[in-house]
Amino acid sequence: MRHYDLVVLGAGSGNMLLNEEFDHLQTAIVEPDRFGGTCLNRGCIPSKMFVIAADAAEDARAAERLGVHTSVAPVDWKAVRDRVFSRIDPLHESAVDYRRKNGVDVYTEEARFVAPKVLQVGDERITADTFVIAVGSRPVVPDIPGLDSVAYHTSDTIMRIDDMPPSMVVIGGGFIAAEFGHVFSAFGTSITIVQRGPRLLMTEDEQVSARFTDLASQRHRVLLDAEVTSVEPHGDGVAATVVCPDGAHVIKADLLLVCVGRRPNTDRLGAAAGGLELDEHGHVASDSAYRTSVPGVWALGDAVNHFQLKHMANAESRLVRHNILHPQDVRTLTNRVAPHAVFTSPQIAGVGLTEQEARRDKADYRASVRDYADTGYGWALEDTTGFAKVLADPAERTILGAHIIGPQAATLIQPLIQAMAMGLTVDQVGRGVMYIHPALTEVVEQALLAL
Template identity: 80%
Template sequence: MRHYDLVILGMGSGNMLLTEEFAHLRTAIVEADRFGGTCLNRGCIPSKMFVVTADAVEEAESALRLGVRAHVDPVEWKAVRDRIFRHIDPLHDSAVDYRRKSGVDVYLSEARFIAPKVLEVDGEQMTADTIVVAVGSRPIVPNTPGLDSVKYHTSDTVMRIDELPASMAVLGGGFIAAEFGHVFSAFGVKVTILQRGPRLLMAEDEQVSARFTELAAQRSRVLLNATVTSVAPHGDGVSVNVACPDGQHVVEADSLLVCVGRTPNTDRLNAAAGGLELDKHGHVVTDSAYRTSVPGVWGLGDAVNHFQLKHMANAESRVVRHNLLHPQDLRTLTNRVAPHAVFTNPQIASVGLTEQEARRRGMDYLVSVRDYAATAYGWALEDTGSFAKVLANPADRRLLGAHVIGPQAATLIQPLIQAMALGSTVDQVAGDVLYIHPALTEVVEQALLAL
């Protein structure tokens, strides 16, 4: 039985742990798929590279609002796809080679606990003084009748298809559905989105969610309050039976994309045998320092938290690295407010409380909404649908939440994230800072000043 000082399970954000401070340890890393995890290979990075291409298409097609006549020839899907993965695919082999040359044992296989702090990998048993569980998550595949009889895609596979379908049914209405709905509709695919709830992006602020649903319905068919009752083959494609408030619908499409959420990969670890406590969603339970229920075993990323955000996993990796190196000086994340963005069209970004959550909690709050169209740069964009929204506590005058829908939302929200993290008051971030005129950041400034 091999023994290690440190074993890391999962090479997404887990790969960030291994800095030169650990070079003196006997270390192993175990990855069942590819180095870089979901983000690099099947998630954030390639999807945003597709989004940038889709943005370019839609910007050209909408340029007439600026007095520019432009058109887009059919998108060369294979050229776009191959350009993207030509950047990404070589990184796995180079990462494995780098780790092995630096003296780390690399196992390209699945690990399972057979006892606390005892793992089985490739039929071998190994133990370790310290284990970090960072095995990530995967797409949920629902138990929809007939789904196993048709060809379908998830976010793991849809970016590598060989040909663009003429039509696509998208099962789900969250982040992934919004982003891929944007990409494929921009590329000329006839997209139908099937959403169980009354709006798309239900986790967003109601006002943002409603505006996005309205805009998405202008470019795609959107069925709301829709329950998929069954799926069946239809020629080379699929037939989806959907129950809606106005009756039954049959959606026929050449391709089906299933994106109804993600689940942690902890079920593949035999976590119970390892003594790890899991919550009802399958996440490894940790304390604020990311220690699990087993001394010497730590966790981070999608296997631990519910955010499913790469920047959160990266922050957790930095905390865990410090705690492994300095067990007498444990750190926690200093800011638990987790911002996020949805890279669809229009782009969306959010941090903190939504207005509906503030109401649900019975909190006192002030709210301000400012349209892009109220700013000089918004005029330049001829933007009529975007806005920034901020909520604040009237007692201490600090921000409770911020929500932006429109061009560059993920960038515009950053000073509001910093204000919340640093405890700045609305007065400080609105009045004590100069905002460049006539930059788009004035929409943030104006929303704050109105508070």
């Protein structure tokens, strides 16, 4: 068996862990798929490139409200798709070559633990003093009768299709459904979303979730409190039987997109043989320093946390790197402030406590909501639906949560994220900072001042 100082399983955020500080060690990366992981190849990066194109088409159509008369010719799907993947696809080979040229062994076969700190990779077994598990996650495929008889898609495959479908059924009402619903609708596809719950984006603050559900229902056919009970082929497309509060309906479409969640890839890892403990959701159990139940084995990313956020995995990668290199100065990451964004239309961003969580936890809080339309820039945008919401502790005067729906939400929320991370009060971040007039950031300022 070949022995290493360090072996990293997974070349998404796991690949980011190795830098020049490890050059003196014998290291290896195990990645049976593509370097860059979900984010680069099937997630954040390509989907946002599609979103940018969808935003351009949507903005052009909406320009008439500003007195600018435009039209959008049929979208060239293949040109949009090829722009995305002609830039992304070459990165895998260059990443593998870079690692090998710099002394890192790269294994491209499936790997499973056969004993603690003993890894079977293809026909070879390797051991290491230190392992980092960063094997990521994959889409959940629900047990729907007939699903195996139709050519359905998930977020892994939908961006690489050859032709834009005239119609699409989307199973699921989370962020993937919201983003791809926006993309394909902007490109001209008729969208039907089937959501089991009473609103879309159920994990968002309920006020944001309700506003987005209302806006999405104006663009798409949205079936709430509904469930797909079976699917079957229908011509070149699919027919889905959907049970709604008013009875069963058969929805026919050219394409079926399944996006009901993701699961960690730890079930392919041989966790039990490797002595690794998993939680009830299949995530590797770890402490706040990301040490697992096996000494010398660390974990990060979707394999260990429940956030499924690239920026969280990146932060964990930096932390685990430090802890491996400095065992006498082990640091922790509490995950107290974990922001997120949904790049749909309108854009959504959130961090911290939602109002429904505050009520559930019987927390003492105050909330403030300010509409985009109350600001000069929001007025210029003719925006009538966007708002910023901030929740704070009335005793400590610190921010408990922030939620924004509207243009540039993912950017506008950043000062609130920093305020929460640094423990600043609403007074410090509201009155103690100047906000440019008439920039859109004034919606944040006004929400804080009202609070």
